[in-house]
Amino acid sequence: MKLSIPDADVLWSDLPAERRHERVLTVEPEHLDEMHHVNNTVYLVWCEQTARAHAGRLDMGTDALRTLGALPVARQHVITYHRPALRGDRVRVRTALTLHAGLRSVRAYALDRVNDGDAPEGVRLAECQTEWIWVDPVSGRPKRAPAEVARRFGFGGER
Template sequence: MKLSIPDADTLWDSLLPTRRHQQMLTVGPEHLDEMDHVNNTVYLVWCEGVARAHAERLGMGTEALRALGAVPVARQHVINYHRPALLGDRVRVRTALTVHAGLRSVRAYTIDRLNSSDPADLGVRLAECQTEWVWVDPVTGRPRRAPAEVIDRFGFGVQKQLPGS
């Protein structure tokens, strides 16, 4: 069952830069399975990687979050696969923090192929993923609300100003 939230690309342009991040990569032999396409588990690794890079970019990597007393742990991953990625494909992995409510946050991801023969900017959708994260105390493992600094750093404490407002 897919979580009922918008996909990353639906919200991408409307989100503050602190709520979104993307990475480009090229499919290598280490990503392939015996069917000569990217193994399903690799998509999840790519999603986790872009999420970590996003947090690090904002100074909210694991050690910083531990110091603040709350770290996210995955509760649910939902991945919809559309097309396989193949050796040499250029791939864009995007993540957008779409929801934050008390103990949980939700990230949406899109994975698109951006080869020279694909439509410019849009590419070809390979997969979409959503992860529900629950915030926990890193010492006790018990659920805990994300600290205000985390909420602010990831752009949930700030409302985007609309033109003319």
């Protein structure tokens, strides 16, 4: 399945708090490449770190998920870059769980520069979407996510 980037801004305000998370970070020298802007792989690292922070906030980190008997593994990432981030920029990374259905979950991410003087909504740097597949932590085979995962992430009885 080929993923397309969702409109994360529309989704953000419509989703329950359990399905979204954000953090703000500052671009440091180690994030830069030889062109003196944030390397494209760093954006993906920031997305994954934000997803992990989201799961941790809900007590659904790796250990808790392993105990429940299913772990998410990335199947596909789609990233669109709009503008570079530079040393010292403040970057807001938002993630929202947009789909949770059986074997699959999808997260959308929006990365915005939020420096003083920027518009209140920030300046869009990149958008990402990741399709996650749930697997059994022992066998590695695909497995439906436990109902507790859906409940904790604000999907209620949806599966």
